[in-house]
Amino acid sequence: MPMRIPSLWSEARLAITREEETRSSSVAQNLHPVSPEPLTSKDLPSRNMHDSYTELILPFSSDPNLLEEYVNASGGIRTGKLMEHLDSLAGSISYKHVLGLTKSELKVEEMGLYIVTAGVERIDMLRPLTPDYDLRLSGQVIFTGRSSMEVVVRIERIGSKGIQQKDETILLGRFSMVCRNARTNQAYPINSLNISTDEERALFAIGKELKRRRASLAQRSLSRVPPSSEEAAALHENYLKFGEALSQHHYGHQQTSPEVKAIHTDISRGGSLHESGSSFSGLDYTAELVPMGETRVERCMLMFPQERNVHQKIFGGYLMRLAYELGFSNASMFCRGRVRFLALDEISFKLPVPIGSILRLESVILYDDFFKLREESGEENVYQLVHVGVKANVVDIKTGTEKTTNEFRFTWRSEERLKGNAGESGLGPQKVRKVVPKTYREAMLWLEARRAVAVGDEIRESTTRRQRE
Template sequence: MHDSYSELVLPFGSSSENLEQYTNASGGIRTGELIEDLDSLAGSIVYKHMLSPSVRALGHWICFRLNPARDLRIGGQVIYTGTNSMEIAVKMESIGNSITEETVMIVIHHNRVHQRPLVCRNATIHRASKVNPLIISTPEERALYSLVGEHMKKRRQSNVLRSLSREPLSSSEAADLHSFYLQRGQEEDGIDVENKERVWMGGKCMLMFPQERNVHQKVFGGYLMRLAYGLGFTNASMFTRGHVRFLSLDGISFARPIPIGGILRLRYCILHTVSTPEHHVIVHVDVKANVVDVKTGSEQTTNDFRFTWCQDPEEVSTSPPRQVVPKTYEEAMVWLEGKRALELGSEIRGLRTK
């Protein structure tokens, strides 16, 4: 088991440059970045187990808080193998001059339901391939193999069998769900009235990190433009059901700056669509960026972006183009705004080609 052990040191305490890339808005370490590193390390461990392992020792597992003033060592190894899948244990340790080491976290990478797969596949035939079995050589390794690996495997199998996609709700679960729906889940007269105790599921918010700051210690406007463009492009592609080609940036407004550590909510709306002799379908998209007050939940619009895409000529089908349709009077006003913007954009593009 210990043959697959691998480790990597992230020099936070000894490299200010590296620390800058991992610092969060509170001056600590960005956990999401570390999770990405841990996932990458787990993948490397899998290859090491299958190809050419070397011997390292296994440390102790305790939980401490991350210290950005000290370097961080991440390491892990294969602790369980099935027929064509593996379990990887990954740990993180703070290391410094006064204290040799202290482990801060352990992450188990599963290979089945709800977790990133670590399953061996044949690169030629693209089918499952058998993995190298583990040789257990110490009581500690036996404990890991049995208590962690086999336990997690049995729990996953149990979860699959109990999944709601396979079995109906139990009578108590059905009663709880119905009672909760009657109390909280209904809209009044078709309109969602304000209810501070109720929060609908879903929605997308993003935390702004210091890596995206400008010289004024606010979020860089170019970064916001990149986020808005990506969101608009994705939804324009989904609307046309194919790849789209960028036509124009029709408008940008910066109402107020976004502070580092602020919560950003992005919303998109396809304002208007039209077909022309030149383009099968043109899509005009509005993306709004709002900063959210965590304590009150109130929002203020910080940026408004307008983009126009057209369907890629190589992906035009023979079916009629889809059209966005307003459902309410308010949406109709927005629809007309989009129509005006498309007409203006078409006029400007016409002038450019002359």
């Protein structure tokens, strides 16, 4: 179920031109096609949950030529390219659920419908990616509404059969897909799900809860309601220790006091990863304060037809990869070292990106904190964590105005642990950059990022707990 069109762009342009001419002629003659009676999900055959299951194997261990296409500069795997595949996989799964039979080519004008990614709720990296194992990318529809679907995808490390090694899940993701009428762009009903086993009931309940929680989080957005008292207290403490110094133009290095270190332990975003403050209370660091507005990194580029999808728009997975790579670059420069991906906390797809448009990507460091990790050896180390926002805008070259098409949120941690722990001989205070909001809008972005990181903490802690059990 390919999400890329194998046909030539010249043929696609002719088809688009004919469609536009037909539409203009109908409008000029005041012709309105007679719409058939609207379908409902009850009119469509129901599908089994496992019918939409789809998988893709990447045999990195046995195919060095394939690995060469995915390897990064440090010998690891390009995570952004895998995200591009995950978005394509989620779309293929959705079409497979709606269409039933697998087709080698998708033609929107023949199907009368199209499916787009409404958003990505989360993608969490549970274990590091390594190039010495084969990877399995898989997923399926776990919940359906009237015209929407919840799709769960995952990446597994395929174990070696020779040494009786089990497969291991290293990434989990959740996509929200919506179906639209190809002619009217209105909601198009989709097939309902048959639920027959206890496992499917559990998955369906999870999908339903995900949709409910997404609606709840939208209502709790800081663009709608004020921050909670606990969030306001955390923001105020952050201002007292860092914001006031910025307002007095003390931009340089600032030695932290025991009082400041206590703030990062007690008023941090919370969660079980931060309940034990021993590692934090012994961390001696020097904070280099950086205004949030000075962390911006931009990229401006043309959108070419080679990156189009079945709807003759720029493929969403390609945009995910561009945003990931820009965010990774910004996080690396902020931490002054390489970083490791932890989570994609949210993606919202607001508008399609037209072919031939100018896309401006803007990345900003929204939040940073300390991240405590228990290594496989049992040792606990502290790393710097950064949460990055990336916004994609389409530029109107005639007016100079811009429209936001996508917003992305990523979380990374530094690869190098913080070494300035008290008691380590020969080591002075560790220099750590701290991002500080200066305006009310930046403060709300800081709190939204803090919320997203807290969710990631809970997921990582629950995963670690299951592994111990």
